[in-house]
Amino acid sequence: MKPPRHRQHGVVAIIYALMLVVLLGFAGLAVDLGLMYQRKAQLQNAADSIALAAALRLNGTAAGVAAAGAQAQDIAISLHTGGSTRLTWNDSALRFSSDPDAPANAWLSAAAAATTPAAMRYARVDTRQLGGAPGVMQPFFMGVLGVALPAIDIAGVAVAGPHALNVLPFAICAMGPATQTRANSVLVQELVEYGFRYGVGYNLLRLNPASAAAAGEYFLLDPLAPPGTPSPPANTDDSQIGPFMCTGKVAYVNLLGGAANLRRPGAFTLWPQLNSRFSSTPACNADAAPPDANIRAYTAAQAPWMNNAAALQTAQSTPAGAGGQPLRTIADPAPLLPPVAPGLYGVLWTYGPALRATPPNLGFATANWQTLYPSAPAISGIGWPGAGLPPYRNPAYSTPPPQAGRSFRRLLYVPLLSCPVPAGQYVTAPVLAVARFLMTAPATATELSAEFAGVLGVPANGEPPLAADVELIR
Template sequence: MSPITRISTPAARERGAIILTFAMMLLFLLGFAAIAMDLGRLFIVRTELQTALDSCALAAAQELDGQSTSITRALNAGVTAGNLNNVNLQSSTWDGQSKLAAGDISFKSASYTATTDPLAARYAQCQHTQPSVKTWLLPALAVVGGFATPNSVSGTAVATRASAQSACPVPVGLRGRNSTPPDYGFTVGEWVTIYGKNIGAGPGELGWYNLDGSTNASETTAELGTPGVCGVKVGDVLGTPGAQNSVDTAWNQRFGIYKNSDSAALSHPDLTGYAYTAYNWKNTVPQNAYSGTAAAGSATSAENFLAKRASFASFDNTGTSLTDGSNIVYGVTNKLNSFKSIATPGSTGDHAKYGFSRRLVIVPVLTSSSAVADFACMLMLAPMTGPSDDVQMEYRGNASATSSPCTTNGIAGGSAGPLVPVLVR
C-alpha cells in the first residue's frame, strides 16, 4: 500500500493565516480596550487627585499670614481640605490607599526657595502619589507584550495669596492721616477711635459708613451682622448713616456678649471675647494688643489677642460673668447693663464650639469724598457700651500686606485689598 500523501490546499493555508491574523487583531483589540478602560480610570483618578491637591494648596496658602503659627495652621488646613475630596472613582477612603498627610505639604519663600520658617512662608505646595490604582487589562497586556504598565498617578498644586477684586468689610470707614499707601500715616498696632456721635470720620479717625451707599442707620446694623455685605471695590462711594440705634448689639455679638434670647449658637462670636481698653492694657502707642506683651500695670489676666484666642478666653477671661468681665475691661461692673449673658470660655465652651474669626476685620480706607481708596486690616478691641458711644480698633496694616492676618472670600485679581488664596501652579 502506498503512503498517504497530504496535500496542503490554498484554502487550508488561508484558514491558518486567518487564525494568525485574528490572534494578532485580538491582541491589538485587547490593547485598545486596555487603553479605553484602564488608562481612562487612571485619567479619572489623576483628575480627582488634582482636585484634592488644589483644595489642599488653597486652604494651606490662606493660613500663610506671617505669624509664628502659620505653618502649623497651614498643614492642618491643607490636610483637612484635601482629604474632604473623594479619590479613585469617588472613593471616600481613596480605595484603601494612603490619603494626604502633613509630609505631602511643603512651603516656599517669596523667592520660591524651600522654607520651614512660618514668618517667611509665602507659597504652599501639595504633592502626592496615589499608588496601586486597580487596572484590569493592562497587566495582561504587559505579560503578552513584555513591557511595564502604569498603576499609579501623581499630582502637584501650588498656591499663594493675592489681592481680591472685591472685599467683605464691616460698615466702618478709616480716614487716612495722609494719602500715602500702604499705611496712610498709621502705625501697625496703634489704636484708632470711632467717635460714635460724629457723622463720618475726619483724618486719622474711624466712622460708621454704609457699604451699599445708603444713609439708613438700620442698614449699618444689618451690614455688621452675618453674613454682611461683600463685593465692595476700590472706587465705591459709601454712605454716611444717621444716629446709631442698635449697632452695639451686632458689634458685641462678635465678643460673645448677648441681649435677651440671643446666644452663641445663633449669633456666632469670635474665638475669644477678651477685650482691650486703656484700663486693662497699659501699653503705649503702638499698643499692639494683637501680639504684644502687656505692660506693667495691666490687668493680671491681660495677654495678647493671639494668646486669648488660643485659649478661647471669654469676655470674663476664664469666667462666665458679664459684670466681672466689665470690671476687668472698664474697672466698673455696670458698663454693659443692657446686655444679659456672655459666651462660655475654654476648649469645650461656646467660643470654641461656635466661634470663628470675627474680630479681625476688613475696613475700607476712604478719601475725603467717602470713596474707597484701599482696605485696612483692623482688630475690634472692646465691646460697645452703648450704640452712640466711642469704641476703638487696632490698625493691623494694609489688608494686602503679606503679613496681614485678615482674610476674605473673593476672586483674586485686584490691585488692592485683602489677600485671597490663588493657584499659581
C-alpha cells in the first residue's frame, strides 16, 4: 500500500531542507576559504615586496640598514590589502640577520642590526606586525550557520637576500689607514681612504705598501669559498676565476667570517675578461658580461678637460725600491710634493673630483689642481664639466657600445686587504674594505688602469649595491 501523496511531499521537504543546509555550508566554506586565500595572497605579496626592497638596500653599513628600513616603510604604506585597506608601517615588522635560516626570535631589529651592519645581508618581514594586516582570519559564513571553526593564519612572512656579491675576484693591499687628512695646504685639506686619493688613476698591478717594494702585490680571490672556509687550489685557477672576472661577482654573500682565500698569480692573464666592459670578448659570455653603457677609453686624447695632455694613463709609479718607500704613485707621498711634468699625473677626475676632508666631504674645484698636483708648468682642468656630471657620466664625453650595454659595468668593486700577506702562492688575508675603482681604459697584462672612487658605502647615482642577485629565499 503506497503512502499518501501528501506524506511523500513532506519527506521531500525534509530532505530538501537538510540538503539546503549542507549546500549552504559548502557554499559558505567556499566563500570563506576564497576570501582567506585572497587575503593571504595579498599579504604574502606585500611581505615579498617589502622584504625584497629592504634587502636591496643592505650594503654592509649602518646607513644601508637605515635605508632598508626607510624603503620598506615606503613600499608598505603604498600597498592596499583587502579592498581599500592600507597597510600601516611598524618598525617591528622588519628584522635583519646574517643567516637566512635563523629562527624567528634570532632576527635583529634595525637598531641592533646597525651595530653590526657588515654582517647584515638578509631582511625578514612579518605582516602580523603591520596595521591593517591581521595575522588570523575567522571564517564568517560558517559561523553564521552555527559551525565553529578555528581562526586561520593568513599572515605573510618573507625572507629576502643575495646569493652573490658584486665583488671582483681580484684584491690588492690597502695602502694606508682607513681615513686620513692630506694637508696639501692650509685650505686644501683632502680626504684619503686606505692610502688612495679620489680622482687619481692607479695601475692596480703596480701597488705595494711594503718598504722598498720592487713589484706590485695583487691577488686572485677564491670566488667560490667564502672567507674562513677551506679553499681547494683549483678554485683560484685562472680557468675557474675567468667567468667571475667577466661578471665582477663572487658566489657568496659575505667577506666576513675569516681571512679571504687568495692566490698570488705569477702573471696577470685575466685582462681579456676585464675588457669585456669595453667590448664583447670570446673570454666572456656576452649576455652575462655585456659592455658598459659608456665604452670610451679616457686616454690623453679622450680627456679634453685637461689643459695639459696626460703623458700617461695613470699617475706615474714611484721608483721601485727607492729609499725604502712603498711602491705607489708620484701623487701619493706626503705633501708638499715636488713639481713634476703635469702629464705624469695621468688622466684625472674621470669619475669625480678630489674630496675635502671635512664632512660633508664636498668636491674640490679645478682651481685647486695646482695645489693638489704640483707641476711645472702649472696643471689645470678648466674644461672639466663639473662634479654634477663628470666625464664618465656625461653624454658629451661618452661613447655608447655597438650593442646593448649596462651602466656602471666599468665600476670595479675591489677588496682591500690587510697587508703584509704571508709568503706563498696560496694564502689568506683579512679584507678591510671594498673600494670602488673606475676602469679608465682597457687593461693589459701589465696595466689595470683605474681611478679611485672611494670605499663602498651606500651606492649613489644608480651604482650597483654590494649584494648581487637579491631574491626571495622563502
